[in-house]
Amino acid sequence: MGDARAFLEPLLAGETETVVRLTQEALDAGRSAEEVLSQGLIPAMGEVGERFKNGEVFIPEVMLAARAMKGAMEVLKPILTRSSGAAAGTVVIGTVKGDLHDIGKNLVVMMLEGGGFEVVDLGADVSAERFVAAVQAHRPAFVGLSALLTTTMKEMRQTILALEKAGLRAEVRVIVGGAPVTERFAAEIGADGYASDATSAVTMLRSLR
Numbered sequence: 001m002g003d004a005r006a007f008l009e010p011l012l013a014g015e016t017e018t019v020v021r022l023t024q025e026a027l028d029a030g031r032s033a034e035e036v037l038s039q040g041l042i043p044a045m046g047e048v049g050e051r052f053k054n055g056e057v058f059i060p061e062v063m064l065a066a067r068a069m070k071g072a073m074e075v076l077k078p079i080l081t082r083s084s085g086a087a088a089g090t091v092v093i094g095t096v097k098g099d100l101h102d103i104g105k106n107l108v109v110m111m112l113e114g115g116g117f118e119v120v121d122l123g124a125d126v127s128a129e130r131f132v133a134a135v136q137a138h139r140p141a142f143v144g145l146s147a148l149l150t151t152t153m154k155e156m157r158q159t160i161l162a163l164e165k166a167g168l169r170a171e172v173r174v175i176v177g178g179a180p181v182t183e184r185f186a187a188e189i190g191a192d193g194y195a196s197d198a199t200s201a202v203t204m205l206r207s208l209r
């Protein structure tokens with residue numbers, strides 16, 4: 001119950017109610033929220049992406065799948081954001097300029113909140129200037145940058161450069177993530193850390209404190 005095969009067809013058909021029901025059923029059957037994500041919803045979305053890449057499905061299906069996935073995330077949100085204790089610091093986070101993908105970033109936000117972090121979520125398509133303004137306004141300990149497109153990864157570098165230019169770089173630890181991002185790329189652009197998924201983002205930020 002709650003495996004990727006079960007989620008794939010209702011995701012592709014944009015059947016939010018079915019995806020939400022399957023998510024709830026998996027939780028009721030004793031699966032953890034993390035398992036439903038890592039063994040069900042996330043690989044099913046990965047398969048949607050593969051089919052899109054191979055020309056088997058098109059943008060409308062991907063959009064419907066994204067909407068249904070967001071429905072399931074609303075079910076998981078109260079569980080993932082249940083804070084586990086002491087304040088861990090403030091994180092300003094967003095998906096970089098030109099990039100509208102926010103599902104993974106939203107998951108990172110939920111896991112960080114669950115991990116006790118205060119999160120200022122700037123949303124998607126966030127320019128370097130907006131990151132700088134948010135750091136000036138909120139004085140966070142951390143900045144999190146997400147990118148899902150190879151073409152927008154360069155905005156991560158631009159954001160780090162803008163923080164440097166504004167004299168804010170030394171004040172914050174910057175972590176980056178998203179499907180095309182690698183540890184090597186993170187090092188190349190001068191980020192402090194890289195996380196491959198939402199759970200490791202929490203571990204990474206804790207290690208940087």
Ligand code: B1M
Pocket residue numbers: 042045046047048049050052053059062063065066093098099100101102103104105107108143144145146147148149150151175176177178179180194195196197198199201
């Ligand atoms: Co788009 N898309 N998309 N898309 N889309 C991808 C990313 C793609 C890989 C699909 C493919 O071709 N196989 C491809 C990118 C190719 C590339 O650059 N190499 C692609 C493309 C091409 C595009 C468009 C250009 C398509 C077009 O218009 N022709 C277009 C671009 C729009 C734009 O951004 N300007 C586009 C549009 C869209 C939709 C709007 C329809 C929709 C997004 C809806 C939304 O997010 N609100 C969409 C979707 C849904 C996808 C796929 C299918 C699924 C993404 C997703 O939500 N995955 C995706 C295929 C894929 O990824 N396999 C694809 C589930 C999510 C939980 O995983 O986001 O990877 P992910 O997040 C993970 C980790 O990456 C990590 O933790 C998360 C949770 O574990 N993580 C972080 C993410 N951010 C992090 C930050 C951190 C740490 C970890 O620290 C700060």
